[in-house]
Amino acid sequence: MPKTLKIGIIGSGGIAVSCHMPGYASMPELCEMVAVCDIAKEAAEAAAKKFDVAKVTTDYRELLADPEIDAVSITTPNAFHKQPTIDALRAGKHVLCEKPLAMNAAEAKEMCRAAKEAGKILQVALQTRFGGPARFVKTFIDNGNMGPIYYARAKALRRRGVPHWGVFIDKEKQGGGPLIDIGVHILDLTLFFMGYPKPVSATGKTWDILAKDKTVKNFWGDFDRDRFTVEDFAVGLIRFEDGSVVTLESSFMANMEGDPFETQLFGTKAGAIVRAWGDNPVSIYKEIDGQYFDLSPQNLPRVESSHVAEVQAFVDAILGGKPSPVPGENGLVLNAIFDALYRSSETGKEEVVDVSL
Ligand SMILES: NC(=O)c1ccc[n+]([C@@H]2O[C@H](COP(=O)([O-])OP(=O)(O)OC[C@H]3O[C@@H](n4cnc5c(N)ncnc54)[C@H](O)[C@@H]3O)[C@@H](O)[C@H]2O)c1
Incomplete structure (x- = not known):
């Protein structure tokens, strides 16, 4: 045994x-x-x-x-x-x-x-990459159905979702705000689909305007605004060695519709949106015989808990x-991208992403 x-x-x-x-x-x-x-x-x-x-x-x-x-x-x-x-x-x-x-x-x-x-x-x-929709989309891509993915839009956005428990609003203990906490999941999923290309540079901007404003309500319950030392919104554009580009948006608070947690992939043969919630987790956009098709796969693999x-x-x-x-090296790529985005927000310039070991 x-x-x-x-x-x-x-x-x-x-x-x-x-x-x-x-x-x-x-x-x-x-x-x-x-x-x-x-x-x-x-x-x-x-x-x-x-x-x-x-x-x-x-x-x-x-x-x-x-x-x-x-x-x-x-x-x-x-x-x-x-x-x-x-x-x-x-x-x-x-x-x-x-x-x-x-x-x-x-x-x-x-x-x-x-x-x-x-x-x-x-x-x-x-864990997001272990879910049913992610498994299907990864196989769909690896079987050549989408062609190379040259651009992706990753979003992990909450309208009013600052976690008020634990250490999520404390830069010293957490390292950052939504970017590092939830942006990490959607960026990982996106790069997983793209085969983890090597990042070279990134430009970004972070804000903390809404979270610092005591008149702005947090649906998840109030938190100590004076102890809020992370960003409430981050945006970034990341360039990769193979010429591909990813944009990333992540928030704990933003004035917008809904709480999208999704990635949109632009391949040469097809596009796709993979959503974390809702009844329609995967949409595929494809041209067949001169017609544009919006496809919704109907029997995605079932995974009870990713x-x-x-x-x-x-x-x-x-x-x-x-x-x-x-692998740890995937975690390093994500951390190095976040470092460059936080630096870029300070300098106002595009920053190098260093993933050398
Ligand atoms: N994968 C996900 O979707 C997901 C979801 C939530 C949290 N997390 C991650 O999990 C980690 C923990 O988050 P959580 O929500 O469980 O936090 P938590 O505060 O509920 O639990 C953390 C625990 O670690 C203990 N702890 C702190 N320092 C310690 C040490 N040096 N040795 C032993 N124990 C120590 C604390 O006392 C606490 O009980 C974070 O890194 C967070 O980003 C991941």
Whole structure:
């Protein structure tokens, strides 16, 4: 009988309890959660109780010192991704680290190097690409149906959706605002469809006007405007080595219709829109025999939870000796683009995107 993987959880808050732990719990024949860590003891104890995990600690180093543990989920706030990830890799554990990989590209590079040196899997928790619509569109593109994608418009926009809990409005702990928090998902999905071309430069602009205005209501509940140190809206244009371009818009607050979370792909043979919500997640725009067709695929693959699917892909890669399903280098590309966009907003100029390791 093959070995059952032993798993540790570092950071047992929202995403750990609602997504990572259910993911591991869905495969009792392949893996077993054996330890939970959180600096808040009650959080660790509650998570351990819910999923019947024996060991609880408030010090992640203690968890990593356990030779029985093969792999860990790093589900701490962004400012606490880098060190536990590097320490885990050096301790010989595979790592599934929450998104964004790091606060910035410098941190992401250190993490990627540590994974390379250790010869262990570093997977970034970017689950959108594991969903049914994403799986279909990726195969559709890879089968040559769209031709090369030379332009994409990525949007992760909320009209009034500032998260008032956790550390989402604190630049020191989060690294940025909507760009780094939700823009990361739609940009990853877009680049995944495009085959992750190498970015070379980016220009962008961020604002914090609405969030700083105490008269502007937040539908998700009020938050401390004086502690709001991230952007509420960001726009960017990113150039890639192969000549393709992506524009990205991301907001926690904007005066606009709805909350679009979608990417629009412009290929030489067809175009597509992939939406995260609604009844019509994929639309394809194609010319056939001189007619323009708007196509809606009707039997997209069903994936109950993309979060659970991402955890299953992590375990499958470890057991099968496969490469990381979402390599750390993809996380580095995203962090490097965000760095350039934030810099560009300050300088007013196009900035280099440096993804060298
Ligand atoms: N993939 C997604 O769609 C998604 C959704 C939500 C959050 N996230 C990501 O998950 C991460 C955590 O977010 P969350 O919403 O679960 O936050 P959370 O605040 O609910 O949980 C984080 C937990 O980490 C603990 N913690 C902090 N520092 C620690 C340390 N050094 N060692 C051990 N524990 C520590 C905190 O006490 C807390 O319980 C963030 O990086 C966030 O971007 C991803």
